[in-house]
Amino acid sequence: MFDQTMTRLHELIIVLYAISILFYFIDFLNKNQKANQFAFWLLAIVWVLQTIFLFLYMFRTGRFPVLTIFEGLYFYAWVLVTLSLGINRLLRVDFTVFFINVIGFIIMAIHTFAPVQIGSQANAEQLVSELLLIHITMAILSYGAFSLSFVFSLLYLLQFKLLKEKKWGQRLWRISDLSKLEKISYISNAVGVPMLLLSLILGVQWAFIKLPDIIWYDPKIIGSFLSLILYSIFLYFRVRKNMFGKSLAMLNIAAFLIVLINFLLISRLSSFHFWYS
Structure with a gap:
């Protein structure tokens, strides 16, 4: 049950992350403040969901999630989102925010859809199909x-x-x-x-x-x-x-x-x- 919930959470994060990058790209091209704000709040939701997952994972395993390559990838993606939010609010370097999020999306996709981290073969096949x-x-x-x-x-x-x-x-x-x-x-x-x-x-x-x-x-x-x-x-x-x-x-x-x-x-x-x- 826990694994299924985490899988759905990851998929939701991927979708919201993609939409956020789309609006950051629009802002990147046109300096559109409304697009930037919408992208920021979507990314904030992504960060909240990622943070919830981190705490749930730490509660379940009793340790900080950096001991395996896939745990490290997830924590790396979380760090990139955190930096992106901070840069967007504090430094206002919008071009940097867009490219950081593209890298973060790649890392998040690798972590989410890599079947090595999934417990059962059936779940792995389902996730790859999705x-x-x-x-x-x-x-x-x-x-x-x-x-x-x-x-x-x-x-x-x-x-x-x-x-x-x-x-x-x-x-x-x-x-x-x-x-x-x-x-x-x-x-x-x-x-x-x-x-x-x-x-x-x-x-x-x-x-x-x-x-x-x-x-x-x-x-x-x-x-x-x-x-x-x-x-x-x-x-x-x-x-x-x-x-x-x-x-x-x-x-x-x-x-x-x-x-x-x-x-x-x-x-x-x-x-x-x-x-x-």
């Missing part, structure tokens, strides 16, 4: 965000063409203005990129557990990381290089085509794909 489920769900949600961004980029190009050709028909007025189309496209990608990043982190963790002999240059794996890189380049050009307009929309469309190729075509050619069944 890890795969979370990985796939987050990947599909990120693809949904990229799809939305793709649609708005297409509408941007259409609206741009109509304005350039001075076609003042009904179609022009039914499509939103260029700035709004571009903004929604950008926001969608800003949501999709951290979700895909976290999904790939969990996917790599699952592969290490389930497929120790996996070929890491498999087309599916390369395609997934290529998609992440392309969308990260999109955000970099948008935020750091102040790129706007048609060029950015074309880059976004190209990135989405890579996602489609990876999802529909490369998956059929990949040996990695068949391990999901």
Whole structure:
């Protein structure tokens, strides 16, 4: 009963941690104070749950949980969350907070989904299956965000063409203005990129557990990381290089085509794909 409760607690922590990182990423891009506050309070909940687990574990074992590698990983993750909260409140170094939490999420995922720490083989298999489920769900949600961004980029190009050709028909007025189309496209990608990043982190963790002999240059794996890189380049050009307009929309469309190729075509050619069944 205790092990089941701890397993569910860990899974809840992973989900809340992922959402917190998502909002920290939004703040990282746009200096959004509301996103920062929401991320902070979610992270505070994560810290409270982690702290509860630490005390429950110490009460059950009668010792401080640092004597094994998996206990050490959990305590390390707790320390990173504690430092992140402190930095966010005291030093206000927001970029540092985001990257610390990405590291903390990786450590927490390794600890949570490593079957070595789980008492029974049945529980281990169930947890690994749930890890795969979370990985796939987050990947599909990120693809949904990229799809939305793709649609708005297409509408941007259409609206741009109509304005350039001075076609003042009904179609022009039914499509939103260029700035709004571009903004929604950008926001969608800003949501999709951290979700895909976290999904790939969990996917790599699952592969290490389930497929120790996996070929890491498999087309599916390369395609997934290529998609992440392309969308990260999109955000970099948008935020750091102040790129706007048609060029950015074309880059976004190209990135989405890579996602489609990876999802529909490369998956059929990949040996990695068949391990999901």
